[in-house]
Amino acid sequence: MQLTANVRPRNTFRTLLLVVAALLAALSWGSTVRASPSDDEDHPATARDDGKDDSKDEAAKTAKKAATKSLEDTATERAGTEIAGYLDSDHVAVFTPSVHAGIENVSGASINASYLVDVVSAASADIVSTASNRWQEVRQAGSLGAQYKPHDFGVGLGGSVSSEPDYLSVGFFSTIVKDFDEKNYTLTAGYGYSHDTAGRCGDNGQCTPFSVFSRPLQRGSFNVGLAWVVDRASLASVTADMVFESGDQSKVYRYIPMFSPGIAPQIPNGASAALVNNYRLPERPLEQLPLARRRFALTGRYAHRFETSTVRLEERFYDDDWGLLASSTDARWIFDLGKRFALWPHARLHVQKSVSFWERAYVSANPGANGDGWNLPLYRTGDRELGPLWTTEGGGGIKWYLGSDTDPRSWQLGFTADAMYTAYTNDIYLTSRTGYLGACTLEAEW
Amino acid sequence: MPSKGLWVVVVVLAAAASVGCSHVAPYERGKLAHPMMTADDLEGPAAAHVLAVHEGATGGGSLSESGCGCN
Numbered sequence: 001m002q003l004t005a006n007v008r009p010r011n012t013f014r015t016l017l018l019v020v021a022a023l024l025a026a027l028s029w030g031s032t033v034r035a036s037p038s039d040d041e042d043h044p045a046t047a048r049d050d051g052k053d054d055s056k057d058e059a060a061k062t063a064k065k066a067a068t069k070s071l072e073d074t075a076t077e078r079a080g081t082e083i084a085g086y087l088d089s090d091h092v093a094v095f096t097p098s099v100h101a102g103i104e105n106v107s108g109a110s111i112n113a114s115y116l117v118d119v120v121s122a123a124s125a126d127i128v129s130t131a132s133n134r135w136q137e138v139r140q141a142g143s144l145g146a147q148y149k150p151h152d153f154g155v156g157l158g159g160s161v162s163s164e165p166d167y168l169s170v171g172f173f174s175t176i177v178k179d180f181d182e183k184n185y186t187l188t189a190g191y192g193y194s195h196d197t198a199g200r201c202g203d204n205g206q207c208t209p210f211s212v213f214s215r216p217l218q219r220g221s222f223n224v225g226l227a228w229v230v231d232r233a234s235l236a237s238v239t240a241d242m243v244f245e246s247g248d249q250s251k252v253y254r255y256i257p258m259f260s261p262g263i264a265p266q267i268p269n270g271a272s273a274a275l276v277n278n279y280r281l282p283e284r285p286l287e288q289l290p291l292a293r294r295r296f297a298l299t300g301r302y303a304h305r306f307e308t309s310t311v312r313l314e315e316r317f318y319d320d321d322w323g324l325l326a327s328s329t330d331a332r333w334i335f336d337l338g339k340r341f342a343l344w345p346h347a348r349l350h351v352q353k354s355v356s357f358w359e360r361a362y363v364s365a366n367p368g369a370n371g372d373g374w375n376l377p378l379y380r381t382g383d384r385e386l387g388p389l390w391t392t393e394g395g396g397g398i399k400w401y402l403g404s405d406t407d408p409r410s411w412q413l414g415f416t417a418d419a420m421y422t423a424y425t426n427d428i429y430l431t432s433r434t435g436y437l438g439a440c441t442l443e444a445e446w
Numbered sequence: 447m448p449s450k451g452l453w454v455v456v457v458v459l460a461a462a463a464s465v466g467c468s469h470v471a472p473y474e475r476g477k478l479a480h481p482m483m484t485a486d487d488l489e490g491p492a493a494a495h496v497l498a499v500h501e502g503a504t505g506g507g508s509l510s511e512s513g514c515g516c517n
Contacts, residue, residue: 082491096495098490239506299506352501418493
């Protein structure tokens with residue numbers, strides 16, 4: 001989070017346009033290069049074997065044409081863009097344009113790249129409660145990955161970067177994939193590492209250099225998964241994730257209101273900023289989170305294909321050593337509407353219990369003999385995503401296949417819209433939040 | 447370490463995975479090859495980011511995701 005109103009979206013959009021132009025240029029150059037060998041096909045033969053008749057020549061030419069054509073068809077190229085927007089009742093707005101592209105060869109080699117920009121504008125209750133102005137920030141993120149899977153075994157490598165004025169994250173990942181029993185079972189395993197650097201920017205938009213102030217956060221991620229064919233129309237998979245984080249994740253902008261032991265229990269759920277400021281103690285320490293975190297997740301997926309529709313279900317169980325326990329359930333039922341359209345409703349339910357050190361109103365107990373001095377809890381947070389909450393989400397999407405009659409999915413235009421309601425069951429400032437997310441995508445494959 | 451509840455879920459899912467499956471030959475996979483049966487998400491990076499920010503839980507996604515300083 002950056003406490004500044006100085007945002008320069010024009011530069012961001014210029015960068016985005018440059019990236020889109022570069023991607024289109026690279027893809028069109030690739031098509032030109034692939035097309036060039038066919039130019040030779042129609043050239044007349046310069047040396048002719050007198051013993052061969054025209055029909056043999058024609059057959060040879062046809063065979064050569066077929067061979068050249070099969071070489072041409074070895075690569076599948078994809079490119080797409082998404083424009084997404086988010087708005088919620090806590091006065092947070094996000095605009096996210098993104099692009100992605102990839103090339104896949106029948107030999108089993110593929111490469112994918114993506115780039116996105118988040119433009120965030122917020123005047124949430126947390127910000128208003130600190131008497132700060134609406135803040136804006138821009139995040140840019142890019143990733144590049146490659147995979148080689150010639151037969152039943154494959155490896156993948158990749159990296160990603162995410163950058164904000166006061167935050168930088170650099171990571172890499174590696175994966176292995178192995179198919180068993182004619183691809184009835186597929187085992188995957190992966191390891192990822194990222195190094196994050198958190199800094200600080202002031203109200204005037206000036207940021208302290210990372211060399212002067214920064215907090216590192218290291219993250220190691222392991223995952224292992226098994227996907228299998230259940231029957232002729234059903235697929236299932238289970239993935240286990242283990243994430244180990246080391247470093248101080250406390251936000252340098254997040255101040256925690258403290259209360260005396262007698263007042264704290266009387267602070268109601270959703271207490272207003274005015275009420276909190278009226279009853280809190282003078283001290284307002286910064287957030288302090290534990291310096292390490294071990295996170296575990298188990299995700300199951302199931303997909304079933306009916307004659308003209310597909311059901312996709314997902315369930316994730318989550319647990320970590322901060323005490324947060326969560327369940328996320330996601331479901332989509334995708335209906336084919338002829339050759340040209342697919343339409344689906346979407347529903348999601350997320351329920352979580354708070355971290356063990358969560359308090360709606362933190363107590364600064366036993367001050368010094370003169371009534372001054374602080375006696376703060378070791379860990380304290382104002383991050384309501386660490387508190388108890390539940391979110392229900394509903395919406396849907398539509399895809400319009402715009403390609404030719406023989407390959408209608410070669411061009412796809414998609415729209416998705418979701419509304420989400422979150423209830424904060426033990427928090428100050430907010431008891432609920434309603435958010436809306438919409439996205440428009442355009443994808444091409446050739 | 448994960449709680450007992452998570453281990454129970456692991457065992458139940460492993461047991462479910464080991465039974466009730468039949469060998470399906472490649473030529474019997476017409477329905478499985480439908481584009482909507484792939485693991486690709488129908489929603490883009492923006493939706494994934496919103497969920498990452500709104501839910502304290504993580505996991506189940508791609509390894510290639512970067513961290514971010516978002517609240």
